[in-house]
Amino acid sequence: MSLLLKDRVYTMQAPTAKRGIYPMHGYKLGLYRMPIKLEDPAEIKSILEGMKKTFVMDKYADRIYATYNWIEENIPDPDADGYEYVNLSVTVEIVTGEVIDAIYQIYPVEKFSAPQWVQNYRKKADHFAKMIIDTLLRNTILSDKMVEYLMKSENMSEAQALTKLEELTPLAQIVLDAKPIAKIEKPKPAVEGKKQVITRDGEEAVPGPIDIEFKDKMDISAPFKTKTGNEVKTWGRVGVDNKVMGVWGEFCAVDFDICIGDGACIDACPVAVYEFFDFPGNAGSTKKPLQINEPDCIFCLACEGVCPPQAIKIYPQ
Ligand code: SF4
């Protein structure tokens, strides 16, 4: 469930009403106000075009509409007696301007002429609407604006702001190229005067092997919290769209822009340090061996030896 829920307002507020939003007849109203500006036509177009790959998008006046459609079936077999299906949808209305309002209504299921066999309709509609909002915030131009806002308002570093944005938007779907300008910056050398030898343009996987001096050459970037509660350190990671992932792991370091995701390291590791995790959008591979149990490493070097592009470097302690 999206953590943005805590900011939800259930009743219409005066500033909202002034902007002409009149929700009616909905079972439930979700309203999120994002304290960021969206007025530039190029930015609005980029959201419309980019999110088209995942949702049905439309635009009217200062509003963008993102719709998610799904099908419910009463039994899995279309050839069986009594089989029925219904098309359902939920739409998020995004009101642009000095601030952004994202609004959705969950209508009674009868709106879709659906019989009462549909299970958990309201819960699913709520989930899908939050998925649209999380995707909008994480994977469009709005992610840069949110990071900037968090850095200013909460006095955070860029890495902390990126981590917070990831935590706020757990339902985000990856939509490639939903930003107007590819804001990919080359990782900067952390040490003045050192030559940055790793180039990552997000379009091609960087050929191996991993640069074993990456800790000196690349900036430390946002850490990643794993489901096991461990924190995986990262270097040279840019944004959260996975185009430039940099190197992950302090002792079991894997250059995720080189990794081709064949899983050889996962199979080789005797103590299950790695587990496949989806990172769509990376040119090298969309699955990466996330170091969920990095502190358990016994430094046997098995993973380093089997990695085809030599993306791994183990630093025995
Ligand atoms: S060095 Fe050995 S224990 Fe450590 S991650 Fe690689 S395979 Fe696993």
Ligand code: SF4
């Ligand atoms: S063995 Fe190397 S290329 Fe294969 S998944 Fe592991 S890190 Fe990636």
